[in-house]
Amino acid sequence: MDIFEAGSRASQLANSDYFAGRVWQNPIVDAPEPARLNALWVTFEPCARTAWHTHPLGQTLHVVSGAGLVCSRGAAPRVIRAGDTVWIPPGEEHWHGAGPDTGMVHLAMQEKLNGRAADWLEHVSAEDYARAPVAAR
Template sequence: MDIHRAGSRPTGRANLAYFTGTVWQDPIIESPPPARAVALRVAFEPGARTNWHTHPFGQTIHVLSGVGRAQVWGGPVREIRPGDTVWFAAGEKHWHGAAPDSQMVHLAIQEALDGRTADWLEPVSEADYDGRPQDGVD
């Protein structure tokens, strides 16, 4: 058993090559092999977002606070709120982040393939980000 005490691992600024705006990450777990689970608490300042990206085994995000946006390639921008859980299928091109006027914090849970949890692509255009969001509920 490993216990990581609260505050024992520093909050880090997300890699600027993969995000627009200010994003902070707190590690939750990077499980040792043969397990593949990786989880982070991710805090997006208003207007901040990921680049387009995919995950080899898919990704779950669970919104903890604030108002966010998410979109899959070719689909509408969707609004997400606290308590919402979003599943992105393996290889599904998508992005997620905060709304223009609200911060958003979510848990991000994914599995690693050969140490890689994501394939990072191009930044989200302002036109895509500014698309009128639809209610996130299916």
């Protein structure tokens, strides 16, 4: 059993190859094999977002605070708010992040397949980010 005491692991500024804007990541768990769970607490400042990406075994997002956006390739962004949970199926191209005027914090949970939890694609264009969102409800 491992216990990671609160504050014992530093926050990391997310890699700009995969994120736009200021995004902070705090590790929750990166379970050793044969377990596959990887989970992060992710804080997006306004306008910050991921690049387009997929997950080999899918991803669950749980919004902890604020309001943001999630978008599947070819669709309009959808608004997500504190308390919302999003399931993204394996292989679905998507992005997620804060709204233009609001920060957002979410818990991101995904499993690794052959050692990888995500496959990163290109950055989200300003035009794609600015598309009018639809309510998630």
